[in-house]
Amino acid sequence: MNKIGVLGGMGPAATADFLTKLIQLTPATCDQEHLPVVVANLPHVPDRSRAILGLGANPLPAMCASIDLLVNAGCGVIAVPCNTSHHWHSDFAKYSPVPVLHIAEACVLAVGPAQTTAILGTRGCLQSGFYQRIISENGGFCQVPDTQTVQPVVDATIAAVKGGDLARGARYLEHVLRTLSSNGVNAVVLACTELPLAALGCDPVAHAGMTLVDSTLELARASVRYGLDRGWNKAA
Amino acid sequence: MNKIGVLGGMGPAATADFLTKLIQLTPATCDQEHLPVVVANLPHVPDRSRAILGLGANPLPAMCASIDLLVNAGCGVIAVPCNTSHHWHSDFAKYSPVPVLHIAEACVLAVGPAQTTAILGTRGCLQSGFYQRIISENGGFCQVPDTQTVQPVVDATIAAVKGGDLARGARYLEHVLRTLSSNGVNAVVLACTELPLAALGCDPVAHAGMTLVDSTLELARASVRYGLDRGWNKAA
Numbered sequence: 400m401n402k403i404g405v406l407g408g409m410g411p412a413a414t415a416d417f418l419t420k421l422i423q424l425t426p427a428t429c430d431q432e433h434l435p436v437v438v439a440n441l442p443h444v445p446d447r448s449r450a451i452l453g454l455g456a457n458p459l460p461a462m463c464a465s466i467d468l469l470v471n472a473g474c475g476v477i478a479v480p481c482n483t484s485h486h487w488h489s490d491f492a493k494y495s496p497v498p499v500l501h502i503a504e505a506c507v508l509a510v511g512p513a514q515t516t517a518i519l520g521t522r523g524c525l526q527s528g529f530y531q532r533i534i535s536e537n538g539g540f541c542q543v544p545d546t547q548t549v550q551p552v553v554d555a556t557i558a559a560v561k562g563g564d565l566a567r568g569a570r571y572l573e574h575v576l577r578t579l580s581s582n583g584v585n586a587v588v589l590a591c592t593e594l595p596l597a598a599l600g601c602d603p604v605a606h607a608g609m610t611l612v613d614s615t616l617e618l619a620r621a622s623v624r625y626g627l628d629r630g631w632n633k634a635a
Numbered sequence: 636m637n638k639i640g641v642l643g644g645m646g647p648a649a650t651a652d653f654l655t656k657l658i659q660l661t662p663a664t665c666d667q668e669h670l671p672v673v674v675a676n677l678p679h680v681p682d683r684s685r686a687i688l689g690l691g692a693n694p695l696p697a698m699c700a701s702i703d704l705l706v707n708a709g710c711g712v713i714a715v716p717c718n719t720s721h722h723w724h725s726d727f728a729k730y731s732p733v734p735v736l737h738i739a740e741a742c743v744l745a746v747g748p749a750q751t752t753a754i755l756g757t758r759g760c761l762q763s764g765f766y767q768r769i770i771s772e773n774g775g776f777c778q779v780p781d782t783q784t785v786q787p788v789v790d791a792t793i794a795a796v797k798g799g800d801l802a803r804g805a806r807y808l809e810h811v812l813r814t815l816s817s818n819g820v821n822a823v824v825l826a827c828t829e830l831p832l833a834a835l836g837c838d839p840v841a842h843a844g845m846t847l848v849d850s851t852l853e854l855a856r857a858s859v860r861y862g863l864d865r866g867w868n869k870a871a
Binding site: 412419430441442445446 | 651
């Protein structure tokens, strides 16, 4: 049970981005100093946002099947590089015999002393409210995008990345960041794992003076820390 | 058995690059249209090149353990994004109850009608000779780098990528490509999965007029084709 398990596929590009960041964050000079990781990139999980909004099937059984796969493969901790799915975190953490990290708890550590933090995510993630709860429990003040004017552009950013069009996603996200900046926001959590991929193409001027928190990166950081603390980078 | 299995960790960055390419090559507009993939990124496999050169432990038992993990997880085909490990392809293909794709066979399809093809890889991969055999069986003519002058730079490129220094790797690879170009080479197989990562940073002028074959990309292409032909992108 010395492997990091990745419950992925939600979406696949975000899963690959998570694995890349996990490997980049691991201090290693050769293969054998890296952490063992098993990735279940199983994309046929029902849409998480639609389920929270009461529009689609429950994704929990498919997520539990991935947990079974990862635990059977010897994983001792599980990371889920999908923010929206954390609506069910208490359910799958109860189901899993091994710990499941929480992406929002990983992000809160990186927000810092900002006074106004905007959460960018799917409508389901924002309606679930776990980010708002965790940030306010940590003494921060939360802002969510206006559902009529800004959220449609966030939705379009996420859809563009899931469809493989990163350049279009970057243009949309840049528009969102400029709007938030003019609203006095000083930290933005990219609380959907597709958004950091769009952020790569954004003009840095669009978010000058704001802290951008990459939820994929922060979850990868927490995962690497968990594995290194237990010496999983050393061969058994 | 409708999942693609990735026997990874050799090295980890190449494994993440392979997963990224596999996902990018899959025609999909939403998560649920992607292919199911399980990645065993288990980096504690003994060094493949050292084993071929008689300097280190046999990596085959560790690779067979990864095959067990992938088959138990429901994989119906296995891809190994590590060229050197294909020295043992006939052994692990015999061990595996499901087909194991061959990276060199995937690359040969992309070499095209070039007359002089250089193979860049680890010393173990070149000593093993499977690339030279497969390319000559397909009517091509093979060139391998001079072991005294060019191969040390190839070795340094691979080590730089494994250590996370892509910029240094790119500088070394650029030097190798310029040398090959002046030797009349018109196709280069990047026959170590670390090399395409270094190639990203190379000046395109260094390989103008030469076909660069990315072994990671060609194996990903073969994997996607295998999964799509069998409808694995459709939910069960």
